[in-house]
Amino acid sequence: MLLTPSQRNSPESVPPLPGPHFQLNASKITRGHSCILCQQRKVKCDRQKPCSNCVKARVDCIPSVPTAPRRRRRKFSEQDTASRLKRCEQLLKKHGIRYDDDDDSPLESTSPGTVITEEEFSQRNLINPPPRAGDRGMLYSDKGTSHYIENTLWENLRDEIEDPKEALQLSSDDDEINESGMHPEPELFCLGHRNASKDLKTLHPRMVHIFRLWQVFLDNVQPLVKIFHAPTTQQLILQASADLDNVAKPTEALMFCIYLLAVTSLEEQDCQAMLGDSRDSLLSKFSHAAQQALINARFMKSLNMLTLQALILYALAVPKYYDPHSFYILTGMAVRIAQRLGIHKDGALHKISPFETEFRRRTWWQVVFLDGQSSKLAGAGFPAHLLQYDTKLPTNVSDSDLNPNMTEMPSEKEGVTEMLALQLRYEVATAMKSFTKGGNNNFWSTITNVELIVKKDMVIDELEAKFEEKYIRFCDPSIPLHLFAIYMSKAVICAMRHMAHHPRQYPDRGANMPAKEKDMLFTEALKEIELSTMGFRSKAIRGFMWHLHVQFQLNPFVHLLSELRHRVYGAQVDRAWEQIELAFDQRPEMLLDNKNSLYLAIGNLALKAWAKREGAGGLYRGSQLPAAPRFVSVLRSQRNNSTPVSTPSTTELRQPSNMKQMPQPSEVFDLVQTAYPNTVHDAIHGMQQIGGWNPNNYAIDMNMQDLVTEDWEYYQTLLDGELPTYYGNAAQQSPHSDMPGGQFP
Structure with missing residues (x-):
């Protein structure tokens, strides 16, 4: 029965209690504390024994329990403090964090008020780098x-x-793709597919062809990529090819991307002889299959390393077929996926096995190079992810030195390993990073700072010496990868010198640059293009041509065209025009891709330069000016909307039309001997002795494109108008210049 408030307060509403029990509880009341009833009713207690409220209500007057006093913090003894400190030091040591006692660290014992110089500050941060804020990830x-x-x-x-x-179960590679949803899956949108899921078993080549493509990949692609352990991956492919009905989706994506990149590295006749099909047909088949396999593997939400590696291989195979902006988005996805997998954080700091840590490092640096290239071509700014990684450089060891069960990394090898080509790239990245004071947050921009030219030259000289000392002197030019590395190292040095002295770093954009430096830049740019065009006629490194094509250096090419508007005759000018014609023949997309604004701008500049040469025909040393090259006729017909002139075919791509006009081998190899006189001379002599010497076997990879930024504003100038013009005077002209002093038509 419920009682009203008046009934609850009425004495009749409370049954009487035995007197002794009441007296016993009353004796326990202590002054200073309210009873429980008064606390519950939130009324004032008179603290009597019993209180008046309890007497009126005829209930026991039970005292409340006082709150326990706050425990005083125990003071640690000196011994306890020392013990806790020792424990902290053990934890720091266990996790690889350096610490020093005050007596052993004079840099840390700076008295208050001491002024520290910038150099001392940099040294202190180098020895004991400050903790990185916000790095609390898991x-x-x-x-x-x-x-x-x-x-x-x-x-x-x-x-x-x-x-x-x-x-790790937040996303599964085996999740079914939602085909009936209102919005398509993001993978379908990004790759332009309508098939949300598709069985790809019938698109795999025959088993014998799978093994052939894998061997092609090992020969032509793996030496330049090295993002996975070849023996382990080979076993994976063997198992998968034997049971294509049950192959894992990440593995299948990797297999199709391997097929695609292997075919990309082959020529037409190789595809017909090896696989019985045309190159274009195979590329189309494996490109679509690779896209579908990536979709099946849910690459945008997958946490599997194989899926990311498959996406990287796909990105390496398709830059010719993607416009720069779309390719930039594609590589940006690879960056985000890599960050989600945490490979931008060094595995050694997170208790990852040494084997897995090594290939996480290799994969991350491949992503860095790939995104650096795409951001440059798309005109994007500095890649922000380069500010947020602590992944170390990979180790200079071969795959045979590694196995999945090892407990510690083997010692780094001296000299040449399977990582040779990649080690050269890492050395360039290290040199450019050490060039700046503030770490790597601005080294791409400061490499063209006019105030640091002397220091740049010193860094480049040191890098050139390091190449020779650590790698080149161990190279055997009869091995294609070693031969490739010799020319690659030469091209890198040429590219860095060209960038270090480029006219765009000057306040006047090079308008008043000394003639001697102007001539040096023209010569360096010509060397770069000569070395690049030689690669397309090489037989020894023919398998690496896919890489040469992708990594073509546009920067020196544009510089040559810009200068040729003012250099109208001379032996060096003739050589430059020969190389430009070869470059257009070998890269027909620069003529055929009318939707690429960069190629359109380059074509416009080429036409202006040739028009200047034609206008100065009377100055051509008394002889008749050669007929306009084929690329000039094609460009003019495109601009005039006239009947198009035939463009180079695939066969002509391999056999340039003006082969007889190429520089003599001795003249070309003077370029290489300038950088490595002993090594290259010995290499050539050795090839002659064994009867394997062929000047056409030597070529170069313009690999510097991955590491040196191209100033998009420089190309934007091509779209907007003229480049800055150099108007030197007779007093400034170099005696070795091919230009008439101060006389420009």
Whole structure:
């Protein structure tokens, strides 16, 4: 029965209690504390024994329990403090964090008020770098999958993740794609596919062809990429090809991307002889299959390293067929996926096995090079991800030195390993990073700072010496990869010198540059293009031509065209026009791709330069000016909307029309001997002795494009109008210049 408030307060509403019990509880009341009834009713207690409210209500007057006093913090003894400090030092040592005692660190014992110079500050940060703010992420890894989490929401929940596998099950490669949803899956949108899921078994080549393509990949692609362990991957492919009905989706994506890149590295006659089909047909087949396999593997949400590696191989195969902006987005996806997998964080700091750590490093640096190239071509700014990684450089060891069960990394090898080509790229990245004071946050821009030319030259000289000392002197030119590395190192040095002295770094954009430096730049640009065009006639490194084509240096090419508007005759000018014609023949997309604004601008500049040469025909040393090259006729017909002139065919791509006009081998090899006189001379002599010497076997990879930024504003000038013009005077002209002093038509 419910009681009203008046009934509850009425003495009749409370049954009487035995007197002894009441007296016993009353004796326990202590002054200073309210009873429980008064506290519950929130009324003032008179603190009597019993209180008047309890007497009126005829209930026991039970005293409340006083709050326990606050425990005073125990003071640690000196011994306790020393013990806790020792424990902290052990934890720091366990996780590889350096610490020094005050007596052993004079740099840290700076007294208050001491002024520290910038050099001392840099040295101090180099020896004991300050802790990185905000690096509180967690890396979850298990059996080839990983997930890096570093935002506040996940940090607050990480204690709730009892098993690391829970963090890896947020996305599964085997999830079914939603075909009936209102919006298509993002993978379908990005790759332009309508098939949300498709069985690809019938698109795999025959088993014998799978093995042939894998061998082609090992010969032509793997030496320049090296993002996975070849023996382990070979076993994976063998198992998958034997049971295509049950192949894992990430593995299948990797297989199709390997097929695609292998065919990309072959020529037409090789495809017909090896696979019985045309190159174009195979590229179309494997390109669509690779896209579909990536979609099947859910590459945009996958946490599997194989899926990311497949996407990287796909990106390496398709830059010719993507416009620069779309390709930039594609490589940007690779960056984001790599960051989600946490490979921008060094695995050694997160208890990842040495084997997996090594290939995480290789994969991350391939992503860095790939995104650097695409951002340059798309006109994007500095890649922001380069500010947020701590992944170390890969180790200079071969695949035979590594195995999945090893507990520690082998010692780094001296000299040449399977990583030769990539080690040259890493050396360039290290040199450019060390060039700046503030780390790597602005080295792409300061490499063209006019105030640092002397220091740039010193860095380039040191890099050139390091190439020779650490790698080139160990190279055997009878091995295609070693031969490739010799020319690659030469091209890198040429490219860096060209960038270090480029006229766009000057306030007047080079209008008043000394003639001697102007001539030096023209010569360096010509060397770069000569070395590049030689690669397309090479037989020894024919398998690496896919890389040469992608990495063509536009920067020196544009510089040559710009200068040829003012250099109208001379032996060096004739050589330059020969190389430009070869470059257009070998890269027909520069003529055929009318939707590429950069190629259109280059074509316009080429026409202006040739018009200047034609206008100065009377100055051509008394002889008749040669007929206009084929690329000039094609460009003019395109601009005039007239009947198009035939463009180079695939066969002509391999056999340039003006082969007889190429520089003599002795003249070309003077360029290489300038950089490495002993090594290259010995290499040539050795090839002659064994009867294998052929000047056409020597070529170069313009690999510097991955590492040196191209100033998009420089190309934008082509779209908007004329480049800055150099108007030197007779007193400034170099005695070796091919230009008439101050006389420009």
